[in-house]
Amino acid sequence: MSRPATLQAVVKHGLCTGCGLCESLLGRARVEMRLTDEGYLRPSVKAAIPPEELAPVLATCPGATLTGPGAPSETATFAGAALHPVWGPVTSIQRVWAGDPAVRHRAAAGGALTALGCFLLTSGRAEAVLHVKASASQPMLSEAQVSTTPAEVIAGAQSRYGPAAPLVHVKRLLDEGRRFAVVAKPCDVAAVRALMRQDARARRQIVACLTIFCGGVPYLATAEDIARFKGLDPAQLTLFRWRGEGWPGPIRMESRDGRSAEMTYDEAWYNPAATWSYAMQFRCKICPDAIGELADVACPDGWIMEDGKPIHREAPGINIAIARTVAGRDLVEAALAAGALQAAPFTVEELFAMHGDHLDRKLGSPARLAGLRLAGEPVPRITGFRRWTTLRRAGLRASWRAFVGAFRRARAGANREVGT
Ligand SMILES: Cc1cc2nc3c(=O)[nH]c(=O)nc-3n(C[C@H](O)[C@H](O)[C@H](O)COP(=O)(O)OP(=O)(O)OC[C@H]3O[C@@H](n4cnc5c(N)ncnc54)[C@H](O)[C@@H]3O)c2cc1C
Ligand code: SF4
Ligand code: SF4
Numbered sequence: 001m002s003r004p005a006t007l008q009a010v011v012k013h014g015l016c017t018g019c020g021l022c023e024s025l026l027g028r029a030r031v032e033m034r035l036t037d038e039g040y041l042r043p044s045v046k047a048a049i050p051p052e053e054l055a056p057v058l059a060t061c062p063g064a065t066l067t068g069p070g071a072p073s074e075t076a077t078f079a080g081a082a083l084h085p086v087w088g089p090v091t092s093i094q095r096v097w098a099g100d101p102a103v104r105h106r107a108a109a110g111g112a113l114t115a116l117g118c119f120l121l122t123s124g125r126a127e128a129v130l131h132v133k134a135s136a137s138q139p140m141l142s143e144a145q146v147s148t149t150p151a152e153v154i155a156g157a158q159s160r161y162g163p164a165a166p167l168v169h170v171k172r173l174l175d176e177g178r179r180f181a182v183v184a185k186p187c188d189v190a191a192v193r194a195l196m197r198q199d200a201r202a203r204r205q206i207v208a209c210l211t212i213f214c215g216g217v218p219y220l221a222t223a224e225d226i227a228r229f230k231g232l233d234p235a236q237l238t239l240f241r242w243r244g245e246g247w248p249g250p251i252r253m254e255s256r257d258g259r260s261a262e263m264t265y266d267e268a269w270y271n272p273a274a275t276w277s278y279a280m281q282f283r284c285k286i287c288p289d290a291i292g293e294l295a296d297v298a299c300p301d302g303w304i305m306e307d308g309k310p311i312h313r314e315a316p317g318i319n320i321a322i323a324r325t326v327a328g329r330d331l332v333e334a335a336l337a338a339g340a341l342q343a344a345p346f347t348v349e350e351l352f353a354m355h356g357d358h359l360d361r362k363l364g365s366p367a368r369l370a371g372l373r374l375a376g377e378p379v380p381r382i383t384g385f386r387r388w389t390t391l392r393r394a395g396l397r398a399s400w401r402a403f404v405g406a407f408r409r410a411r412a413g414a415n416r417e418v419g420t
Helices: 007-012 021-026 051-058 101-106 112-122 150-155 166-175 186-198 200-205 220-229 265-269 326-337 348-354 356-374 387-394 396-411
Strands: 031-035 041-045 065-067 082-084 088-090 092-098 128-134 142-147 180-184 206-211 237-241 251-255 260-263 304-306 309-311 319-323 341-345 381-383
Touching: 007 041, 007 051, 021 031, 021 051, 021 166, 021 186, 065 186, 092 101, 092 112, 092 326, 101 112, 112 128, 112 150, 112 180, 112 206, 112 319, 112 326, 112 341, 128 150, 128 166, 128 237, 142 150, 142 166, 166 180, 166 186, 166 200, 180 186, 186 200, 186 206, 200 206, 206 326, 220 237, 220 251, 220 260, 309 348, 319 326, 319 348, 326 341, 348 356, 356 387, 356 396, 387 396
Parallel strands: 065 381, 128 180, 180 206
Antiparallel strands: 031 041, 082 088, 092 319, 092 341, 128 142, 237 251, 251 260, 304 309
16 A cells, blocks of 8 residues: 545545645535544545546645655745755744734744734735634634734634644635635645645735644644643633743633633643643654745744753743745745844754754654555655655664554554544
8 A cells, every 4th residue: 555545545544634625625515624533623525526636635635745845846936945954944044023012922932923924914915814713612623714804813823732624715715816825734834835836826826834833733632631630621611722821821721600720831741640641643643744844934932941951931922933935034024124023043953952852753754654654554645855864864773663663553553543
């Protein structure tokens, strides 16, 4: 077995990221994103899709195809960028934060993504920003949001560590002829870049791709168990905020009966006594690009460092803005000139200590994919992510461990999903 040949195979073999682009391209009458019993958003295929319609969708699906910045098809997009062997293309890098202190405070980190989204609208570069926001009726879930005003972009700030399908509105926006920006996870951006390769409208109308560094998407039960740990009934919550209102800001939950609870970032994510699981979707464990190599600008946290390690003590938020294309560099510079962002120096080498938690996933990805393949599982078609350089950098021992681990997990069926 090599590549997944259907959307159902993408889901079944644990390769779906939940981006929602297949629903958007094929229409909800035939493919609908639904929450599975396992707590992920997955496409439910309701009608047969002719092969000639399925093929271009699988070419954009990040569970089936992933084309990195080193692929010949991406040469023009990343022209002018220095290609770092680990951290990918870079045209500029600096610490940044939103010029508006209210945005900086509300947002997940320094509010760079929200500030850039607002700037794209107010400068007339974009007519809409496609991103996500918490669901009003089920606050642990997230829904895709098309924002046309800065107030709407700001309302969608903060991180949603759970299922979200940000791309379900892409085709509608293209059909309406709107110029828009996408703010989403690296795998979502990969899907959008792939669409831009095959669709001239997408190339014309999608004016910027902005992203995060991504530790992976946990399933819905993580949020539910955190609520229960604090004595709250998940079904009664009116607010579930993962972070923000400070940096990183606490998880905050509010319940219909007037009760509320908070949990610090470290208590939530670095807690040996946690009663909740950090389980994430399988696709995240083999992710070749959780650092947004395909975006115009990637904006991870700009953590404060103490004794060479990132700490999460509350402070005014800071991002690192890694512009990866010339267009991304120009956008950041224009936002700085307009006061939408403020900046301080940073170097790409500092990413090793600040975001070292990404190295195992990044460097282990080729070996894990090989392990899956040997176990007879389909894997996405992945090109342009410096496979051999990555393997050399990972070293023999770590690559072997990653290879054997993935092989064993696949043989045990740990990658399999039931779907909807
Ligand atoms: C699942 C997940 C994993 C993350 N892992 C890391 C990590 O490993 N390292 C790291 O430095 N940072 C990580 N972050 C990102 C970090 O939490 C900040 O969001 C990021 O640094 C941007 O900060 P900001 O202040 O510019 O964002 P904001 O200005 O608050 O804007 C965030 C934007 O991202 C969009 N968004 C939020 N959640 C999602 C989602 N699930 N899918 C699509 N779009 C979304 C929002 O709609 C908003 O437009 C993660 C975030 C998520 C959602
Ligand atoms: S990764 Fe995206 S496009 Fe592919 S099957 Fe999942 S939701 Fe659909
Ligand atoms: S780890 Fe990779 S596959 Fe998982 S959500 Fe993040 S970018 Fe997508």
